[in-house]
Amino acid sequence: MIELIRTNDAVIISFVEALLRDAGIGSFTADENMSVLDGSIGILPRRIMIDADDADEARQLLADAGIEHEIRRK
Template sequence: MEEVFRTNDPVKLSYIRHLMAEAGIEVYILDEHTAYIDGRGPMVPIRVVVHEDDADRARLELKDLDQDG
């Protein structure tokens, strides 16, 4: 598994899921539930990971999205 994106934005995360589904890339979301554990919104960066074989293609699909700073 290889990380291809980090975000705290739930809208951006939804869009990433959509992009990966359209590209036929299986995506795994890590820390999504941990990010919201205190109820105030995402405090921990949510990580988007894919299989190593799909990482380059996934990054290409996500190249126009800004990473959260």
Template sequence: MIEVFRTNDPVELNFAENVLRQAGLEPIVLDSETAGAYAGALPFIKRRIMVIDEEAHQARSALKVAFDDLPDD
């Protein structure tokens, strides 16, 4: 498994998960419970999205396109 995304923002996390699922990948989120339990106290604990090694390039490409296409505020 390879990490392809890391954040504490639940909206970004959900968006990234959905992007990967729409690309036909099966992302796995790690550290949700730990990050949630220590929210605010330990902000350096972030939730991580992992994919299998063979899908890492495809996952990173999908996330790059999705996040680059977001409108600037």
């Protein structure tokens, strides 16, 4: 799995999860429980992880939705 995005923004997380789900791309949101442990003050970002085989399609999906700035680059 690779990291598609990393953010503290719950709205972006929900939006990306919905986009991926609707496109049939499996994803996993990592660090969801850790963000709760930090008291929801936003110190620990959550990460959306996807299969490397879906990376190009997922990146294009986010670009088409106008949120390509959220894509994690290595």
